[in-house]
Amino acid sequence: MAPVGDVGALLDGFAAAAQPQFLLYALIGVFLGTAVGVLPGIGPAMAIALLLPLTYTLEPQAALIVFAGIYYGGMYGGSTTSILLNTPGESASIITALEGNRMARAGRGAAALATAAIGSFVAGTIATVLLTLLAPTVARLAVRLGPADYFALIVVAFVTVGALLGSSVPRGLVSLGAGLFLGLVGTDTLTGQQRFTLGLPSFADGIDVVIVAVGLFAVGEALHTATRMRHGPVRVIPVTGSWRTWLTGDDLRRSWRPWLRGAAIGFPIGSIPAGGADVATFLSYSAERRLSRRKEEFGHGAIEGVAGPEAANNAAAAGVLVPLLTLGLPTTATAAVILVAFQAYGIQPGPQLFGSEGPLVWALIASLYIGNVMLLVLNLPLIGLWVKVLQIPRHYLYAGILLFAALGSYALNFLVADVVVLLAIGALGLLMRRYGYPVAPLVVALILGPMAEEQLRRELAISQGDLTSLVTSPFAAAAYLLLVGLVVASLWLRRRQRRAEAELAALLDEAPRPVPTS
Amino acid sequence: MSSAAPAPSPAPAPSSNEGRPVGELVVALGALALGLYTVVGSFGIAVPSSASVMGPRAFPVAVGLLLVAAAGLVLAGLARGRRGEAEGGEDVDPGVRDDWRTTALVVAAFVAHLALIEVVGWAFAAAVLFGGTAWALGARPWWRGPLLGLVLGLVVQLVFAAGLGVTLPPGPLLDLVPVLNGRGPGG
Structure with missing residues (x-):
């Protein structure tokens, strides 16, 4: 439990975040985040990466508050897109959103949007409370961790993000290795030797993580879409009725338990380094389906299948902030981009953060609460605006994404060379997406790789080359045991997921499929 | 992130996952x-x-x-025939063949953009990137994309210069505009 001092610090954080100009920044953040999140093809990671350059002129506190808003707002916007857009994607994370899409097609889009929004608010708030209680305690414990312990944690993150999450283990590992390689490029911090810089001065300081993130997420996504673009008019499912009457009493009765269960599933999964929201949404979806007395509705628009996963998704997003803020470990691509944003201001998340930058962190956490409330108030009434955003013609949308990606990387140092690197990374992102290599491991490895090497070398210097010292610390040993447990659990999960997907596919085949308009 | 697609499309759509990998x-x-x-x-x-x-x-x-x-x-x-599964997305049509020509045109617009930034100025290079990409992706009539791109580029350049105090390369044409050339009024 959090000592009393933390409550006082949180209240101070609220006092800071509630200043009018910071409230305005939070509002700008959630608005931008939702708008960009609503745009198809742009996830929260890409939203933050694209908007990163815009914040360089803000002071750190204001910028972090904007990012907190973008982070939560991007999540909200994404669910709106998958519910209202008549083109369900194919990736597993969208399986759950399919349920909302079915509801919308059955004329219940308003209820789907409402249960997603309120569920996100409820679960997001619960998870933020848990973050508030847990993070300072974790940070206090983390101060005692040695290099071997950190190395163990990073190895756990590598294996879960690289090998356990995607559909193909070898491809995840290739992506991980490519990220580790890009992390090697530059000057070795311990000996000052240049590594893999090809003698080019622009690589001497390493490859800028912002460029890699924008290249993979924005340029890679735009190029990938260009290879197989869906042509024809954008079909948005109309939403009828006033937003005040969207959720009936019956909907509410069916929704509140899934919201709470989603929060309970999402937060722990987000906060262990085992890979973010996809797993949480999937687990919540299958839990709701198993517990429901109306199993026959699943696959045809069951409100529980929207309420639970949307809640789990947001709770996991808050959970991801626990290892990020207290250990400095990003466990998802989005968290990795947020870490970059911190570092751009010379702030290093980790156990020291709550001590050295206390007021800043508490203001950030306070603004998460505030942003959640703003999102709930903003989103339902503004749905008409988001529908308009959804209808942006795709050729202009992707042209705009490329333009702002190019602007962002050029504005870093005003070097055309950076834009060349951006295009090269974008081409890599295209090939990876096209041939089934997940991009998240690359971004996570790019950031954690240099940290892993540093901790490893530090530990071996302390122990004078004794490799057993890597596993003899109790914490490190526990982390490796956890890893073994995770591998076993994921093998089991993978079997279950395959079965669930097969059942879902069977359900979908019964229902009419969307007709391609090209 | 990418994961296995739930099921192959029941309709026999032409997929580039057929044939040799x-x-x-x-x-x-x-x-x-x-x-x-x-x-x-x-x-x-x-x-x-x-x-x-x-x-x-x-x-x-x-x-x-x-x-x-x-x-x-x-x-x-x-x-052993284990192929990678292309990542899906809202605007990705899983049932069509790869259109590498469009992708090449988009990349060409991007290359032209980065080659032109310091020659003709950022706003005009932006018009090339935006217009070229939009046209390659199917925007018609052809002139609307570059026009939108130019407006967007000029707005961005103005926001950067006036709001953030950062000068993007103005190019020979905009060099005469005091706000945009970074030298202040009359400079």
Whole structure:
């Protein structure tokens, strides 16, 4: 439990975040985040990466508050897109959103949007409370961790993000290795030797993580879409009725338990380094389906299948902030981009953060609460605006994404060379997406790789080359045991997921499929 | 993130996952080559005498070996017919053939943009990138994209100059505009 001092610090954080100009920044953040999140093809990671350059002129506190808003707002916007857009994607994370899409097609889009929004608010708030209680305690414990312990944690993150999450283990590992390689490029911090810089001065300081993130997420996504673009008019499912009457009493009765269960599933999964929201949404979806007395509705628009996963998704997003803020470990691509944003201001998340930058962190956490409330108030009434955003013609949308990606990387140092690197990374992102290599491991490895090497070398210097010292610390040993447990659990999960997907596919085949308009 | 698609489309859509996996093979071999390069390149890193137990070479060697092993597994999987699943998305049509021509046009617009930034100015280079991409992706009539791109570019350039105090390259034409050339009024 959090000592009393933390409550006082949180209240101070609220006092800071509630200043009018910071409230305005939070509002700008959630608005931008939702708008960009609503745009198809742009996830929260890409939203933050694209908007990163815009914040360089803000002071750190204001910028972090904007990012907190973008982070939560991007999540909200994404669910709106998958519910209202008549083109369900194919990736597993969208399986759950399919349920909302079915509801919308059955004329219940308003209820789907409402249960997603309120569920996100409820679960997001619960998870933020848990973050508030847990993070300072974790940070206090983390101060005692040695290099071997950190190395163990990073190895756990590598294996879960690289090998356990995607559909193909070898491809995840290739992506991980490519990220580790890009992390090697530059000057070795311990000996000052240049590594893999090809003698080019622009690589001497390493490859800028912002460029890699924008290249993979924005340029890679735009190029990938260009290879197989869906042509024809954008079909948005109309939403009828006033937003005040969207959720009936019956909907509410069916929704509140899934919201709470989603929060309970999402937060722990987000906060262990085992890979973010996809797993949480999937687990919540299958839990709701198993517990429901109306199993026959699943696959045809069951409100529980929207309420639970949307809640789990947001709770996991808050959970991801626990290892990020207290250990400095990003466990998802989005968290990795947020870490970059911190570092751009010379702030290093980790156990020291709550001590050295206390007021800043508490203001950030306070603004998460505030942003959640703003999102709930903003989103339902503004749905008409988001529908308009959804209808942006795709050729202009992707042209705009490329333009702002190019602007962002050029504005870093005003070097055309950076834009060349951006295009090269974008081409890599295209090939990876096209041939089934997940991009998240690359971004996570790019950031954690240099940290892993540093901790490893530090530990071996302390122990004078004794490799057993890597596993003899109790914490490190526990982390490796956890890893073994995770591998076993994921093998089991993978079997279950395959079965669930097969059942879902069977359900979908019964229902009419969307007709391609090209 | 990418994961297995729930099921193959029931309609026999033309998919580029049929036929020989040339593209996949090239990418996997590229990963293998990168791994080998990393291992070999590691031995070219100078090790100063001050280096402690673990020098600057060991970690790169490990990374290279990981890449070689993982790429080997992908290649072995390909040999047994295990293909990668292209990532889906709201605007990605899973049922069409790869349109590499469009992609090449978009890349060409991007290359033109970065070559032109410092020659004609950022706003005009922006018009080239935006217009070229929009046209390649199907925007008609052809002039609307570049026009929108130019307006967007000028607005961005103005916001950067007036709001953020940052000067994007104005190019010869806008160099005469005091706000945009970074030299202040009358400069």
